[in-house]
Amino acid sequence: MSIPNIWHHRKVADTSARGCEICFKPSTSVLITPDKQDFFYVCPAHLKDRGFCSPIIDHEAVAAAKKKREMDEEVERLKKEYEEKQRKKEKEAEKEKDKDKEKDKKDDKNKNEDKAEKKDDSASDNQDKPKEKAQSDVEQEPRVFALQRTFHQQRIDRKRQAEMAKRNRERLNNPSFFPSVPKDLP
Structure with missing residues (x-):
């Protein structure tokens, strides 16, 4: 059984964090094969370390x-x-309607409203920019990786060992695996 050397980066919830395969620190990042093998x-x-993996762009x-x-x-825009x-x-x-009624009072209020709206618009624009930058940083992170040869071989070996251990457990549970007691007299 061969595992393709294509790994997709996924994030899991903080409560599902497990130890990193390399340094054993808790991590929420997971590398998974496309077919979920x-x-x-x-x-x-470690994903940024070129000695461990390289991004597939x-x-x-x-x-x-x-x-x-x-x-x-x-x-x-x-x-x-x-x-x-x-x-x-x-x-x-509104100005044309109110022009006839209260010309002087409305002009003062409109000036104040325009100044307040300009301040609100500039504040909302400044708040949107950091959110967009954070989203673009997340989008620019590579999501698909190829492991270096040694690490990929370790994954294949570990998978084979797990399969062999499973087969051995199944054999030990099967009673026909063990030899039977001799029935002939010596």
């Missing part, structure tokens, strides 16, 4: 993700522009 826990620091997927991200940014235009139209309509 084998998995093991590993520290995120799918350039087409990266390009597609980048294009999608750019499209999403463009859609968000257009939505904001449209909302601003709608707000301006509404304000102009």
